[in-house]
Amino acid sequence: MVASGTYGYGDDCTDVADVNKLGAIITKSLSLKPRDGNPPPRIVETTGGMLNSIGLANIGVRRFIDEKLPFLRSLDTVVIANIAAGTADEYCEVLDLLETEEGVDGYEINVSCPNVKDGGLTFGTSCDLTEGITRRLRARTKKPLIIKLTPNVTHISEFARAVEGAGADAISAINTLIGMAVDVKTRLPLLSTVTGGLSGPAIKPIALAKVYEIARAVRIPVIGIGGITNVNDALEFLLVGASAVQVGTANFVDPRAAINIAEGILAYCAQMHIDDAGLLVGSLDAKGHLSVLDTWL
Amino acid sequence: MIQALCLVQGVHQVAENIFVLRFVSSTISRTSRAGQFVNIRTGDGYEPLLRRPFSVYRTEGDDVEIIFNVVGRGTAALSRKHTGDRIDVLGPLGVPFTLDADDFATAVLIGGGLGVAPLPIATSALRTLGKPILTLLGSRSSTQLVESHLENLRVATDDGTRGYEGNVVALAAKILSDSTYKKPKLFACGPIPMLRSVADLARRRDLPCEVSLEGAMGCGFGICQGCPVELIDSDKKYALMCKDGPAFDIRRIRI
Numbered sequence: 001m002v003a004s005g006t007y008g009y010g011d012d013c014t015d016v017a018d019v020n021k022l023g024a025i026i027t028k029s030l031s032l033k034p035r036d037g038n039p040p041p042r043i044v045e046t047t048g049g050m051l052n053s054i055g056l057a058n059i060g061v062r063r064f065i066d067e068k069l070p071f072l073r074s075l076d077t078v079v080i081a082n083i084a085a086g087t088a089d090e091y092c093e094v095l096d097l098l099e100t101e102e103g104v105d106g107y108e109i110n111v112s113c114p115n116v117k118d119g120g121l122t123f124g125t126s127c128d129l130t131e132g133i134t135r136r137l138r139a140r141t142k143k144p145l146i147i148k149l150t151p152n153v154t155h156i157s158e159f160a161r162a163v164e165g166a167g168a169d170a171i172s173a174i175n176t177l178i179g180m181a182v183d184v185k186t187r188l189p190l191l192s193t194v195t196g197g198l199s200g201p202a203i204k205p206i207a208l209a210k211v212y213e214i215a216r217a218v219r220i221p222v223i224g225i226g227g228i229t230n231v232n233d234a235l236e237f238l239l240v241g242a243s244a245v246q247v248g249t250a251n252f253v254d255p256r257a258a259i260n261i262a263e264g265i266l267a268y269c270a271q272m273h274i275d276d277a278g279l280l281v282g283s284l285d286a287k288g289h290l291s292v293l294d295t296w297l
Numbered sequence: 298m299i300q301a302l303c304l305v306q307g308v309h310q311v312a313e314n315i316f317v318l319r320f321v322s323s324t325i326s327r328t329s330r331a332g333q334f335v336n337i338r339t340g341d342g343y344e345p346l347l348r349r350p351f352s353v354y355r356t357e358g359d360d361v362e363i364i365f366n367v368v369g370r371g372t373a374a375l376s377r378k379h380t381g382d383r384i385d386v387l388g389p390l391g392v393p394f395t396l397d398a399d400d401f402a403t404a405v406l407i408g409g410g411l412g413v414a415p416l417p418i419a420t421s422a423l424r425t426l427g428k429p430i431l432t433l434l435g436s437r438s439s440t441q442l443v444e445s446h447l448e449n450l451r452v453a454t455d456d457g458t459r460g461y462e463g464n465v466v467a468l469a470a471k472i473l474s475d476s477t478y479k480k481p482k483l484f485a486c487g488p489i490p491m492l493r494s495v496a497d498l499a500r501r502r503d504l505p506c507e508v509s510l511e512g513a514m515g516c517g518f519g520i521c522q523g524c525p526v527e528l529i530d531s532d533k534k535y536a537l538m539c540k541d542g543p544a545f546d547i548r549r550i551r552i
Binding site for chain 2: 005006007008012013015016028034036037038039040041042043044045047048049050052054057200201229249250251252253254255256
């Protein structure tokens with residue numbers, strides 16, 4: 001799958017990627033009204049990653065339905081609408097608008113955007129609010145409901161249990177980590193909002209640990225996200241308990257990254273004589289460990 | 298837009314700290330227009346992580362050239378490429394200058410520093426269109442001027458080692474006051490402060506003007522939303538530098 005906010009609405013990538021080969025497209029977060037997003041600079045490259053402060057710039061759910069959904073409907077892949085909102089009512093309203101449309105196969109709820117003043121992370125860092133939103137949305141749809149969790153909390157598994165209890169079908173994790181970058185010459189922050197969300201290879205070890213924590217806490221499927229750039233990264237997430245993975249920042253560098261990874265997983269299975277990639281999920285042998293020299297040299 | 302592993306045909310230093318890299322891509326060569334860019338992976342792995350954008354400098358047959366100075370990790374890595382290496386290129390990207398518009402008779406091409414990059418292609422396109430060209434090129438010093446493949450060229454250097462002593466916008470202001478050009482339009486590329494003063498000059502003299510912006514981009518084709526440019530009088534607050542630009546009419550944007 002391609003992660004929300006890293007593949008637009010799919011239509012910008014068709015020149016270079018066969019998007020039908022994706023497991024799913026998670027749309028850019030959709031809000032009730034169009035959002036301009038934050039002023040520049042919105043992105044900065046950091047060691048092994050990038051910080052962003054896009055601010056949920058998007059065309060709004062109504063224009064999405066009119067302008068983007070027809071294209072997505074024509075694809076032979078799963079379309080998950082990602083929803084962001086400032087209030088619980090607004091989450092419901094966006095979902096209701098999409099619920100009547102053909103072509104949306106499920107929802108991923110962004111309760112964890114670090115870059116907006118209203119809503120976003122305020123929900124995602126409150127277990128009660130996250131649970132409450134999940135419960136309300138659950139009552140409004142029979143389609144798959146995925147809650148995307150933030151790592152910017154003390155115990156992510158508490159949130160995972162809460163949304164499982166509230167009826168979520170799956171959990172995706174992790175959203176970006178709050179980070180910051182500074183220019184020492186000018187003593188200025190490098191993002192207009194001072195802090196932003198860190199993504200890319202730099203966050204992979206953290207994401208793996210969070211997914212591992214969540215997968216042991218809940219029974220619903222976990223979708224692993226965080227710094228996946230190649231098939232090995234993806235396999236690591238499957239082994240620690242993710243049932244699927246999303247590729248995010250790597251899409252910016254290589255719009256075919258997710259497709260190459262999907263093909264790579266199949267090739268790995270064939271090589272290892274595993275006839276069902278599902279058998280990999282959670283198959284980590286946490287009691288053993290590898291001599292560090294084997295991977296170090 | 299295509300994504301391809303392109304064969305490097307050579308990297309040559311053309312001025313102080315300024316390099317031209319030539320690679321093979323018949324599609325990019327055939328379809329690139331003045332002001333469009335390519336987004337290049339400069340490393341083999343994910344360090345540096347993001348691609349680096351470069352204006353298409355020249356095209357010749359199946360070959361494409363970019364011009365750059367070494368300012369950081371990405372450009373340092375590119376300057377070390379050898380003939381026979383492969384580089385991952387995405388392009389051509391972005392909206393070009395509108396050279397075929399009829400709102401002008403004389404094209405005044407203004408380049409500051411590496412802002413010379415889109416001018417050779419603009420020159421050949423304007424020649425084909427049969428439009429007269431005046432080219433104004435500025436740099437800090439004569440050692441950093443790259444003057445080839447341009448037409449009717451006047452130069453300015455900050456230190457006065459070549460041509461007009463001062464910045465290229467001051468030269469443009471002087472020339473536009475002293476001479477009469479038929480229906481001139483300014484097409485400028487360079488650092489943002491320079492483009493700002495070109496835009497001021499155009500507004501003062503009531504001339505049409507397009508600028509090609511340079512700046513940090515995440516993806517280069519619109520999916521990351523990382524390169525907003527503030528719009529004037531629009532229902533949208535921002536355009537994207539990579540997808541809606543990098544060439545913009547100055548009446549559309551706040552720079």
